Amino acid sequence: MATLSLDQVGKVYDNGVEAVKKLDITVGDGEFVVLVGPSGCGKTTVLRMVAGLEEITSGTLRLDGNPANDLSPRERDVAMVFQNYALYPHMSVHQNIAFSLSMRRVPKDERDRKVREAAELLGLSELLESKPRHLSGGQRQRVAMGRALVRDPAVFLMDEPLSNLDAKLRVQMRTEVLRVQRRLGVATLYVTHDQTEAMTMGDRVAVMREGVLNQLDPPQALYDRPANVFVAAFMGSPSMNLYEGSVAGSPDSPVVSLGSQQLTLSSAFGHARSDLLGGGGREVIVGIRPEHLTIAAGANGEEQRTGQSLVGDVELVEALGNELLVHFMTDAPAVRGEAQGWLETEAADGLAVRRAGAATPGVARVDPRISVASGERVRFAVDVDRLHFFDPDSGAALGQEQHGRS
Numbered sequence: 443m444a445t446l447s448l449d450q451v452g453k454v455y456d457n458g459v460e461a462v463k464k465l466d467i468t469v470g471d472g473e474f475v476v477l478v479g480p481s482g483c484g485k486t487t488v489l490r491m492v493a494g495l496e497e498i499t500s501g502t503l504r505l506d507g508n509p510a511n512d513l514s515p516r517e518r519d520v521a522m523v524f525q526n527y528a529l530y531p532h533m534s535v536h537q538n539i540a541f542s543l544s545m546r547r548v549p550k551d552e553r554d555r556k557v558r559e560a561a562e563l564l565g566l567s568e569l570l571e572s573k574p575r576h577l578s579g580g581q582r583q584r585v586a587m588g589r590a591l592v593r594d595p596a597v598f599l600m601d602e603p604l605s606n607l608d609a610k611l612r613v614q615m616r617t618e619v620l621r622v623q624r625r626l627g628v629a630t631l632y633v634t635h636d637q638t639e640a641m642t643m644g645d646r647v648a649v650m651r652e653g654v655l656n657q658l659d660p661p662q663a664l665y666d667r668p669a670n671v672f673v674a675a676f677m678g679s680p681s682m683n684l685y686e687g688s689v690a691g692s693p694d695s696p697v698v699s700l701g702s703q704q705l706t707l708s709s710a711f712g713h714a715r716s717d718l719l720g721g722g723g724r725e726v727i728v729g730i731r732p733e734h735l736t737i738a739a740g741a742n743g744e745e746q747r748t749g750q751s752l753v754g755d756v757e758l759v760e761a762l763g764n765e766l767l768v769h770f771m772t773d774a775p776a777v778r779g780e781a782q783g784w785l786e787t788e789a790a791d792g793l794a795v796r797r798a799g800a801a802t803p804g805v806a807r808v809d810p811r812i813s814v815a816s817g818e819r820v821r822f823a824v825d826v827d828r829l830h831f832f833d834p835d836s837g838a839a840l841g842q843e844q845h846g847r848s
Contacts, residue, residue, distance in 0.1 A: 444471065444505055444506035444519075444596035444597060444629060445468065445469060445470055445471050445504075445505075445506055445507065445629055446468070446469040446492065446503075446504070446505060446597050446629050446631060447467070447468040447469070447503075447504045447507075448465050448466060448467045448468075448488070448491075448492070448501065448502075448503055448504075449466060449501055449502045449503075449504065450464045450465070450466060450500065450501035450502070451464070451465045451466075451488075451491065451498055451500070451501035451502070451503060452464055452465070452498075452499050452500040452501055453484070453487050453491060453496060453497075453498065453499050453653075454499045454500075460653055461484045461487045461653050462484040462487055462488055462491070462653045463653045463654050464500075464501065464654075465484075465488060465501070465653075465655055466655065467488075467631075467648055467655065467658060469597070469629045469630070469631055470629065471627070471629055472627040472628065472629060473629055473630070473645050473646070474620070474623055474630045474632065474643060474644055474645045475630070475631055475632070475644060475645065475646050475647070475648060476632045476633075476634060476639070476640040476643055476644035476646075476647045476648065477489070477631065477632070477633045477634075477648050477650060478633075478634055478635065478636070478637055478639075478640035478647055478648070478649055478650070478676075479635065479649055479650035479651055479676070480635060480651070480676075481635060482652075483650040483651050483652060483653065484650055484652070484653040485633045485634075485635070485650055486601055486602075486633055487653075488631075488633075488650075489522070489599050489601050489631060489633050491503065492518075492520060492597070492599055492631060493515055493518070493520055493522050493599055494513065494514060494515035494518050494520075495515060498511050505518060505519070505520075505596060505597065506596065518597075519593075519595055519596040519597070520595055520596065520597040520598070520599055521589075521590035521591075521593045521595035521597070521598055521599065522590065522598075522599040522600070522601065523586050523587055523590050523598070523599070523600045523601065523603045524586065524601055524603070525601050525602040525603060525605055525606065526606065527574075527582050527583060527585070527586040527603075527606075528586065529574040529582060529585055529586065530574075531573065531574050531575060532573070533573070533574075534570065534571050534572060534573060535561070535566060535569050535570050535571070535572050535573075535574075535577070535585050535588075536557055536561075536570040536571065538574070538585055538588075538589055539557045539560055539561065539566075539585060539588040539589050539592055540553050540554075540556075540557050540592065541589060542589060542592065542593050543556060543557075543592055543593075556592040557570070557588070557592060559592075560588040560591045560592050561588060563588075563591070563622060563625070564584040564585075564587060564588050564591075564618075564622065565584065566581070566584055566585065566588060569581060578611075579606055579607045579608070579611060580607060580611050580614065580615055580618075583603055583604065583606075583607065583615060584618070586603065587603075587619070587622065591622070591626070595628065596628070596629070597628065597629045597630070597631070598623065598628050598629070598630040598631070598632075599630075599631050599632075599633075600619070600630065600631070600632040600633065601633045602633055602634050602635070603619070604616065604619075604634075604639065605634070605635075605636075612639070616639060616642060616643055619632075619643070620643055632644070637676055637677050637678070637679065638679060640661070640677075641661040641664075641665070641677070642661075644660075644661055645660065646658060646659060646660055646661075647659065647660070647661050647664055647677075649664065649672075649673050649676060649677065651672050651676075656669060656670060656672055656673050657669040657670070657673045664677050665677050665678060667839070668682075668729075668830065668839060669838065669839055670832065670836075670837045670838050670839055671684065671727060671729075671777075671832045671837040672837065674729050674830060674832070674839075678731065678732075680732050680767060680805045680807070681805075682729045682730065682731050682732075682830065683729065683730045683731075683732065683735075683804040683805065684727055684728070684729050684777050684832075685700050685701075685727070685728050685730075685772075685774040685775055685776065685777065685802060685804075686700075686725070686726075686727060686728075686774075686775040686776065686777055686778065686834065687699055687700045687701075687725075687726055687727070687728040687774065687775070688723050688724060688725050688726060689707075689715075689718040689719060689723055689724050689726055689831070690719065690723030690724075691712070691719065691723070692712065692719070693709065693712035693713045693716055693719060694709045694712060694713075695709065695712065696708075696709075696711060696712035696715070696718070696719055698726075698728060698826075698829065700728060700752065700772075700774035700775070701772070701773040701774045701775050702773055703752055703753060703772070703773065703774060705750065705751075705752070705824055705826050705829070706750065706826070707826055707829075708826070708827070711826075711827075714841075715841055717840075717841070718831065718840065718841070725834055726831045726832065726833070726834060726840065727777055727831070727832040727833070727834050727837075728774075728829060728830070728831060728832075729829065729830030729831070729832065730752075730804075730824060730828075730829060730830070731828065731830075732767070732805045732806050732807040733807040734824065734825040734828045734829075735752070735804075735806035735807070735808070735822040735823070735824060735825075736806070736808055736809070736822065736823045736825075737768070737806070737808050737809075737812050737814060737820055737821075737822060737823070750823060750824055750826055751821045751822055751823050751824055752772060752774065752804075752821070752822045752824050753772065753819065753820070753821050753822070754770030754771060754772040754804060754819070754820055754822060755770055755771050755772075755801075755817075755818070755819050755820075756768055756769070756770050756814060756815065756816050756817060756818045756819075756820055757769050757770060757771055757803075757816060758816055759814055759815060759816060761810065762810075763810065764810060765807050765808065765809070765810055766807070766808045766809070766810050766812060766814070767805055767806070767807055768805065768806045768807075768808055768814055768820070769803065769804070769805050770803070770804050770805070770806065770820065770822075771801040771802065771803055771804070772801065772802055772804055773801060773802070774802055774804070775802060776802040777834075806822055
């Protein structure tokens with residue numbers, strides 16, 4: 443087994459496009475690290491540089507501690523599973539899995555043994571004589587994995603291997619991929635644009651944007667303590683609600699203002715975050731996760747404290763069985779100016795489109811037994827202890843140390 447590390451790795455194409463910028467990532471022995479980000483952020487370029495299919499412009503790639511920039515793809519001992527599986531249609535499953543071994547002139551007995559072992563692990567034993575055209579999408583994906591497995595690679599590279607599958611099969615195959623990887627204990631770098639896939643699969647997740655690594659952390663840390671506005675908006679479905687606001691008041695009674703509405707914070711927050719209150723307050727971007735907005739009994743929420751709530755007009759209710767997604771408009775100001783660019787990602791909820799005028803969209807994830815309908819004005823209780831704050835100029839999270847970020 444081996445480790446994989448990228449030290450200040452960069453990629454500049456001949457046309458001057460800088461696809462990857464000073465990337466630092468280490469994948470430990472047996473670790474599953476996911477690269478996630480919107481299309482064009484440099485994810486696949488990173489994978490291809492590790493595989494030797496793209497030349498590294500700057501920095502150092504190390505495999506098991508040894509520099510590997512100048513090694514050929516064959517010498518790197520990595521196996522790559524592609525998005526389109528790249529199976530040979532005229533070959534049987536057995537022949538496809540054994541192809542790399544045949545090219546290396548591995549003896550037939552050893553070749554057959556390795557193919558049988560991989561097929562048993564992947565549930566393909568009954569399909570070894572079948573051609574790819576007779577297989578389902580999930581079975582083809584298993585064959586592509588089998589072809590990588592038989593090489594006994596030091597590192598697995600996977601480039602969106604589940605993207606061609608339907609939603610139900612993708613969930614099933616996530617489990618299959620993890621089961622195989624855990625059993626083999628091979629360092630794995632996995633690329634996806636699907637943040638749900640990243641959250642459920644990765645030991646750690648690397649979030650990229652425009653060739654830059656924005657954050658590398660365990661999935662829950664990314665979700666609970668996003669390093670900046672981009673990560674906050676990208677990780678989570680539905681996305682975090684983000685509004686322009688300000689924090690003011692005394693340490694004993696700090697207040698967050700969101701347009702005409704205000705949220706009262708605890709004195710504990712005020713004393714811990716006095717940096718936000720100095721000089722009469724501070725302009726911030728305020729983030730609220732959908733699950734941190736709730737509706738009390740009675741859709742108009744009369745019994746809720748106004749200092750702990752946000753009023754909105756319901757536009758759409760999505761009933762998902764285990765939860766309701768309540769889409770609403772509020773007068774809390776939308777993020778404007780340069781900061782809007784941080785939010786322009788594929789993860790943006792299609793319903794959360796900015797509208798003309800003062801109203802700004804939001805979404806709440808609430809109990810499915812709550813009675814609420816389009817057109818109602820609702821008072822949403824806000825878990826003020828779970829608010830996120832970001833600098834409006836840099837987009838960086840404010841006070842992450844208060845959440846235990848290291």
